[in-house]
Amino acid sequence: MLDAMNVSYDTQIPNNVSLSDDRRLLKALERWHPGYLDWWQDMGPEGFQESLVYLRTAISVDPKGWAKFDYVKMPEYRWGILLAPQVEDRKIPFGQHLGEPAWQEVPGEYRGLMRRLIVIQGDTEPASVEQQRHLGATAPSLYDMRNLFQVNVEEGRHLWAMVYLLQKYFGADGREESNELLRRRSGSEDAPRMLGAFNEATPDWLSFFMFTYFTDRDGKMQLEALAQSGFDPLSRTCRFMLTEEAHHMFVGETGVGRTIERTCEAMKEAGITDPYDVEKVRALGVVDLPLIQKKLNLHYTLSLDLFGSEVSTNAANAFNSGIKGRFQEHKIEDDHQLVNDTYPVIRLIDGKAVTVQEPALTALNMRLRDDYSKDAAGGVGRWNRIFKKYGVDFELSLPHMAFHRHIGEFAGAHAKPDGTLISKDEWEKHRDEWLPNSDDGDYLASLMKPCFETGKFANWITAPKVGIDHKEGDFEYVKIYDA
Amino acid sequence: MNKPVKQHLIDPEICIRCNTCEETCPIDAVTHNDDNYVVLAEKCNFCMSCIAPCPTGAIDNWRVVLEAYPIDEQFEWFELPEQEEISGAAEAAESDDAVEDDVARLLHEAHEGAGGKVHPPASASAPSINLYNRKHPLTAVVQGNYRLTAPDAESDIRHIILSAGNHNFPVLEGQSVGVIPPGTDRIGNPHAPRLYSISSARDGERPNTNNFSLTVKREPEGICSNYLCDLKKGDTVELTGPFGATFLMPNDTEADIVMICTGTGSAPFRAFTERRRRTAPNANGKLHLFFGARRPEELPYFGPLKKVPTKLLVQNLVFSRLPDRPKEYVQDRMRNEGATLSELLQKATTHIYVCGLKGMETGVDEALDEISREAGLSWDAIKSEMRENGRYHVETY
Numbered sequence: 001m002l003d004a005m006n007v008s009y010d011t012q013i014p015n016n017v018s019l020s021d022d023r024r025l026l027k028a029l030e031r032w033h034p035g036y037l038d039w040w041q042d043m044g045p046e047g048f049q050e051s052l053v054y055l056r057t058a059i060s061v062d063p064k065g066w067a068k069f070d071y072v073k074m075p076e077y078r079w080g081i082l083l084a085p086q087v088e089d090r091k092i093p094f095g096q097h098l099g100e101p102a103w104q105e106v107p108g109e110y111r112g113l114m115r116r117l118i119v120i121q122g123d124t125e126p127a128s129v130e131q132q133r134h135l136g137a138t139a140p141s142l143y144d145m146r147n148l149f150q151v152n153v154e155e156g157r158h159l160w161a162m163v164y165l166l167q168k169y170f171g172a173d174g175r176e177e178s179n180e181l182l183r184r185r186s187g188s189e190d191a192p193r194m195l196g197a198f199n200e201a202t203p204d205w206l207s208f209f210m211f212t213y214f215t216d217r218d219g220k221m222q223l224e225a226l227a228q229s230g231f232d233p234l235s236r237t238c239r240f241m242l243t244e245e246a247h248h249m250f251v252g253e254t255g256v257g258r259t260i261e262r263t264c265e266a267m268k269e270a271g272i273t274d275p276y277d278v279e280k281v282r283a284l285g286v287v288d289l290p291l292i293q294k295k296l297n298l299h300y301t302l303s304l305d306l307f308g309s310e311v312s313t314n315a316a317n318a319f320n321s322g323i324k325g326r327f328q329e330h331k332i333e334d335d336h337q338l339v340n341d342t343y344p345v346i347r348l349i350d351g352k353a354v355t356v357q358e359p360a361l362t363a364l365n366m367r368l369r370d371d372y373s374k375d376a377a378g379g380v381g382r383w384n385r386i387f388k389k390y391g392v393d394f395e396l397s398l399p400h401m402a403f404h405r406h407i408g409e410f411a412g413a414h415a416k417p418d419g420t421l422i423s424k425d426e427w428e429k430h431r432d433e434w435l436p437n438s439d440d441g442d443y444l445a446s447l448m449k450p451c452f453e454t455g456k457f458a459n460w461i462t463a464p465k466v467g468i469d470h471k472e473g474d475f476e477y478v479k480i481y482d483a
Numbered sequence: 484m485n486k487p488v489k490q491h492l493i494d495p496e497i498c499i500r501c502n503t504c505e506e507t508c509p510i511d512a513v514t515h516n517d518d519n520y521v522v523l524a525e526k527c528n529f530c531m532s533c534i535a536p537c538p539t540g541a542i543d544n545w546r547v548v549l550e551a552y553p554i555d556e557q558f559e560w561f562e563l564p565e566q567e568e569i570s571g572a573a574e575a576a577e578s579d580d581a582v583e584d585d586v587a588r589l590l591h592e593a594h595e596g597a598g599g600k601v602h603p604p605a606s607a608s609a610p611s612i613n614l615y616n617r618k619h620p621l622t623a624v625v626q627g628n629y630r631l632t633a634p635d636a637e638s639d640i641r642h643i644i645l646s647a648g649n650h651n652f653p654v655l656e657g658q659s660v661g662v663i664p665p666g667t668d669r670i671g672n673p674h675a676p677r678l679y680s681i682s683s684a685r686d687g688e689r690p691n692t693n694n695f696s697l698t699v700k701r702e703p704e705g706i707c708s709n710y711l712c713d714l715k716k717g718d719t720v721e722l723t724g725p726f727g728a729t730f731l732m733p734n735d736t737e738a739d740i741v742m743i744c745t746g747t748g749s750a751p752f753r754a755f756t757e758r759r760r761r762t763a764p765n766a767n768g769k770l771h772l773f774f775g776a777r778r779p780e781e782l783p784y785f786g787p788l789k790k791v792p793t794k795l796l797v798q799n800l801v802f803s804r805l806p807d808r809p810k811e812y813v814q815d816r817m818r819n820e821g822a823t824l825s826e827l828l829q830k831a832t833t834h835i836y837v838c839g840l841k842g843m844e845t846g847v848d849e850a851l852d853e854i855s856r857e858a859g860l861s862w863d864a865i866k867s868e869m870r871e872n873g874r875y876h877v878e879t880y
Contacts, residue, residue: 063507063532220501243536246501250538253499378500378517385561455670463670465497466540470588474669 014080016061017164028167032178036160039182040075044129045152048136049075052479053149054468058082061240069469071479077153081164084239092230094329094336095322102232103322106169110321113314114231115170117324119177120194121222122162123184125155127198128211130186135208138448140458144205146468146477147251151212154244161237169233196406197302204444205461206259206287210299213252214376218306220245221327221372228325253379258462259287260383264390265462275394282443285459289387289394291444294436297399297417300376305407307369310345316361326364327371343367346401348409351421353402373398404435452480487547491522491529496562498541504533516558524551530600531591543588586661586726589678594729596837596844596877597870603728604834604873606735608685610728611653617676620663620721623647625714626694633780639701640747640783641712642682645720646694654681654695656754657730657836657876661723662697664707676723677707680838680878682750684757698750698783730876732758733834736766739827741835743813743847745775748839749783751878755836756796768832770796771823775813775843777804813843814850824851825858828865835869837877844879 011019011026012033019026041049052071059068061082090102106114129152139145159181166174184191187199197215202208223245227238263286267273272280281288308315318324319338326332334341341360346353360367380396387394400419402410414427417434431437436444451458455474467475493504493513498520505513505520512526513533533542546552546566594601603610615621623645631640654660661676668674683696701712714720732755733740740759742752756770776782782800791798799820803810817824827833828851837847848862855862869875 063536067535242506243503246499246503246536247538249501250499254539375500455668470540470543470585472668472675473672 013160014078015082017081017083019081022168025168028175029164032163032167032175032182035179035182036079036156037075039126040129040156043126043133043185044156045074045136045149046133048145048149048478048480049073050481052481054146054471054475054477055150055153056469061085067469074149074153077156079153079157079160081160082157082240083233083236086232086236090232090235092322093228094325095230095320096337097230097322098336100230100322102230102235104232106231110231110323111170113318113321114234114323115166115173115177117226117318118162118165118170118234119181121219121226122159122166122177122181123194124198124219125159125162126181127184127186127193127195128152128202128216129155130193131198131200131202131211132208135202135205138205138450140205140451140461141456141463142452142454142477142480143457143464143468143475144255144461145452147247147255148208149478151248151251154247157244158241161241165233165237195306197306200302203441204448205255206292206295206444207299209252209255209259210295211252212248213256213379214296214299214303215306216245216248216252217372217376218303220249221307221368221375224327225324225329225368228329230322234323253382254464255461256292256379257383257386258464259460260289260292260386261390262286262460262462263289263292264386264392267392268390273393275392285447287444287447287460289392289396291436291440293396294434294440296380296396297404298435300398301404303372304369304401305405307372307408308365309408310347310366310369311358311362312365313362315364316359319361319364327368346409348402348413353410353419353421369401373401399434452478487549488524488551489529490524490546490548490551491527492544492546492552492557492563493520493522494541494544494563495519495560496541497539499539501538503536503538504542507533507536514554519558519560521554521557523554534591545587585675586678586723590659590726593678593878593880594876596841596848596879597875598866598877599870601729601870601876602873603731604733604735604738606733606738607731607873608655608734610655610658610725610731612658612724612726612728614652614725615723617663617673617723620723621647621650621652623652623720623722625716625718625720626688627716628712628714631698631783636778636780638746638781639712640781641699641701642783643697643699643711643714644683644688644694645697645722646692648693650693652693652695652725653685654725655685656681656732656758657751658725658727660695660697660725662707662711663721663723664710665721674706678726678880679711680747680750680754681725682753684754684761686761690761698747698753700747729873730836730838730878735832736763736768737832738768739771739830739833740768741771741773741824741827741833743773743817743835743837743839743843745813745839745843747783748843748879749774751838752836753784756791760791760795764792764795769794771799771827772796773799773801773813773816773820775801775803775816775839778802812846814846817847817850818853821854821857824854825860828855828858828860828862833869834874835876837879839879841879844877 008015013019013029053074054069055072056067056069057078061084092098092100092102135148136145163178166178184193186193192199202211223238223242227235229235266284266286267281270284275289278288278290338360342357343360343363344355345358345363345366347356377398380398384395399417402415402419403417405411414422414424416422447460454476457463500520509532510526512523514521544563626646627644629642631642632638659678659680661678663676664674679697681695682698688694688696699708699711702708740755744752759770779785799816801811801813801816803812852862855865866875
């Protein structure tokens with residue numbers, strides 16, 4: 001048991017899955033490894049591959065071992081394969097196989113479905129690294145730069161995690177899918193990433209914070225649901241990934257929070273009380289609050305699209321067959337089979353949003369998305385406390401699920417942020433009030449000036465309350481060396 | 484009146500509600516509602532498993548309280564309450580090292596090498612901790628500052644004697660004090676305290692004087708070590724502490740004490756040795772010292788050590804940079820003394836202490852493992868048993 005927790009370094013690939021005992025798999029992964037490193041050099045953080053970054057690396061998957069901090073050059077980061085410890089006698093916790101022993105191999109009949117889920121999850125990991133690769137150059141501080149790179153190397157490790165599953169359990173198909181994960185590129189015309197939000201640009205740091213807050217949170221929900229899986233290696237992989245994912249949520253929540261705080265601070269200093277006096281606020285060199293709401297509107301809705309159609313037989317099949325559960329399935333008290341249950345789904349019927357009771361099994365995407373929205377609303381509430389603290393009369397809110405959607409019930413419909421359905425003309429007329437427009441983008445771009453002095457922060461963002469690994473305020477989180 | 488206790492709290496202002504702590508806690512002592520994550524005071528056993536995985540640091544908060552804050556109250560919090568002024572807070576948690584968060588963390592990290600929750604030796608005296616803090620520090624006066632290493636030695640290690648004057652500052656061998664260097668860091672925050680082990684016995688550098696000594700190595704660019712090494716007689720220093728409630732000396736005179744150290748890691752062992760010399764020079768239990776340095780000129784207390792009789796202290800002074808001699812490290816000497824050590828490992832009265840740089844941990848651990856195996860013993864089993872009984876201690880930095 002203890003051995004399974006510690007990471008073995010006896011192969012090139014650190015792991016706690018006894019890789020050296022499985023020659024076939026080891027060979028396959030060693031063949032994939034150089035391609036991965038090439039991908040990291042080509043598509044990883046641009047301009048900082050030689051820098052020493054104060055990163056945490058897992059040396060064991062037990063709580064005390066997985067957060068060891070030290071300076072590392074990113075290409076030398078020990079990406080490896082780490083699975084949470086195996087739970088003895090684990091049973092499948094939901095679906096038609098409820099109560100049967102968890103699978104250690106993939107059941108033949110679910111091979112296709114399972115592979116597809118793993119590939120989709122795997123595709124998002126390198127995609128976000130690609131989307132964020134230019135951000136280092138405009139980091140508002142070394143602290144933020146370090147956080148970005150930590151997110152990036154961990155997304156890289158999550159790709160490894162998915163590739164391990166593909167190579168170990170899916171034979172030649174798995175090997176081919178693994179190569180495809182390195183071939184597709186975010187935003188590419190010819191070979192784009194599989195999901196929409198992962199082909200959008202991340203042009204500035206506010207986008208990055210919003211992305212880690214909203215889009216990575218979709219990842220968290222998906223991983224939570226897969227961590228329930230009856231396929232034990234998938235469950236264990238996802239459980240360990242979740243502990244890393246928490247850092248990404250942290251970067252997003254505090255990044256947006258610190259941006260808001262700086263704006264409130266600057267407004268107060270300048271005696272500005274009207275948050276909608278955008279011109280005056282922008283003159284202070286900080287992000288105006290209405291623009292923060294617009295960015296929120298954009299990233300939240302793109303992330304909602306990631307949950308797929310509200311009513312979906314694929315989702316029902318994945319649950320029924322024991323592959324993908326619900327968010328925190330183990331904490332839900334019901335029969336875990338949902339055969340006769342219903343779940344309320346908001347549908348677009350005759351041009352109106354109507355709540356309909358759907359079979360709970362087919363409504364699982366909707367349910368996971370509702371859990372997501374609730375989780376996302378928590379942080380928005382905490383951001384709103386900052387306005388109260390500074391006495392600024394402003395409140396952020398999540399837009400209605402009908403607003404700005406491209407997938408599901410409301411794809412193609414037009415709605416205001418409060419959910420009121422409107423005509424296409426009216427949408428066109430007001431779009432720029434609700435979503436970031438090109439002027440907004442230009443303004444944000446103008447703020448993105450690097451600040452690389454230790455302990456200093458760009459004017460538009462405050463310092464964090466606590467340092468990483470409890471370091472003092474003037475700690476040098478990244479030692480930048482020119483290549 | 485209730486006895487003050489230490490309560491584990493989560494800072495709701497910093498927490499992002501990611502559920503990692505709840506997921507990590509091995510005994511389900513963390514729970515949440517829609518607003519906050521909280522620690523169940525009656526369940527938490529301070530195992531610290533949740534501390535490292537927390538992405539924000541929100542989990543690392545502690546208050547000394549007469550009555551634990553109830554869960555329902557914590558669910559309503561937007562921020563943590565201030566630490567209330569509680570008299571007797573010092574004795575708050577007998578086996579806790581410190582109450583101030585940053586000091587508790589430093590000590591926790593220093594003690595990690597023991598590989599699990601550590602306990603004080605059964606016969607150790609009860610320590611006083613946290614009598615002075617950053618808000619109310621102790622002002623001590625420098626009585627002496629002597630260089631211990633040879634004038635031409637590369638390293639500058641000093642013996643600094645401080646007087647607590649008329650203030651009550653009871654310390655035990657093995658405890659530390661926090662030193663607050665004056666001034667602020669580059670962005671204007673006051674410096675955090677640094678910890679130094681006390682190298683004198685509990686009754687003073689000389690018996691019945693209210694003073695104590697520190698052993699300090701000058702580090703290049705070290706803010707605190709340079710400040711201390713440059714102090715002159717009559718200067719004043721602000722201190723916090725004392726801290727440390729586990730790395731303590733057994734009072735039992737039957738106890739054999741194995742002390743393994745390098746450099747200034749020798750500080751607590753100077754204190755142990757001096758205590759034994761003053762109180763029980765003819766005790767049945769012996770002290771065994773494994774002390775590594777590059778050269779005799781760089782081994783602090785090399786001169787005075789030569790005067791300590793072998794019946795009190797068995798000395799293994801080990802040097803890694805002697806001309807014409809192969810490099811020797813403490814773990815090498817331990818292997819050579821394997822027969823003695825394996826005998827000691829089997830005695831229920833043996834206490835082992837390791838103190839020095841983090842880098843020495845692995846070598847020492849491997850040596851003890853090898854010595855045990857050769858004697859047909861399991862070091863893992865012995866180590867856990869010794870740790871459980873307060874007989875195995877590591878303090879590395």
